[in-house]
Amino acid sequence: MLKISELSAKVGLSAHTLRFYEKNGLVNASVRSESGYRYYNDADVKRVEFVKSARNIGFSLDDISTLLSIRVDKQSHSCQEVTDITQNKLDEVNSKIAELQSMQKILQILLDSCCGGPENAIHCSIMEALEDHEIQSPHEGVS
């Protein structure tokens, strides 16, 4: 049975974060001492590690809650439920990547167009590009 700081050291999440996760219903210590100290057993540790893996992939705490509820009763849940969560996350990641790549592309064009030197910025092509109306939000461009 681990105390909170021992669990913290073991899994690499701060005691604060572990208490925060508990407050949000993700993980709790199976045992509390008379004085209120948290004690985590092996199953608790595994659950925390599951949360950490899911978090490392990028799942939100909400997603993780759902995954945990599947985890405690796998018989009542299907692979499809799991892939749905995973696919939604992948879609989200892909759309963020697309947005960032559109920024990346514009930023690279701007950098390529500017001399980057010590001369004054009166004819700076980056400043000129920002004056023009050619730059659209990556969200607005539907095509």
Place this chain on the structure above:
Amino acid sequence: MLKISELSAKVGLSAHTLRFYEKNGLVNASVRSESGYRYYNDADVKRVEFVKSARNIGFSLDDISTLLSIRVDKQSHSCQEVTDITQNKLDEVNSKIAELQSMQKILQILLDSCCGGPENAIHCSIMEALEDHEIQSPHEGVS
């Protein structure tokens, strides 16, 4: 001279946002009526449009403040200052893309490994992967 709702309609930023930008020192109306109404002249409109272009590329309001201070006195600033801001932003974007691509890769592997069907999740390979310790945070992996 445009009132705030007219400017809002013209540039596609809400009146709330325009006031918020003013509070943060980005843009203000050159003229105020006796009763306090904001009136924006052509130069104000151009400044707002500059802000919007910069925001569309992904620059933070802090970056935009700096770009605006260069804009009002281009003679005292160099192309290098402008490219520094731009390059920093590009670096940031690139590192976010890398992080997301690492998530994308793992999510895709997980999806490929799971049948996604209606059967129960007892042997679900996604759940199994989350139980294992093989999933690292994209931030921790330095190599």
Place this chain on the structure above:
DNA sequence: GTTGACCTTAGACTTAACTCTAAAGTTTAT
């Protein structure tokens, strides 16, 4: 028997960029 390290809670703070509300004053149209 006291020092120091640890634990508890509730609740405030952080970041960024908005977004909204309330209460009041102004302008425009009929």
Place this chain on the structure above:
DNA sequence: ATAAACTTTAGAGTTAAGTCTAAGGTCAAC
């Protein structure tokens, strides 16, 4: 002259996932 639409301000709320603080209780060692 009155209703509708617009504007003003200060300030609170939103989001996610923590992060930190204060004030107090507990445990181990010396």
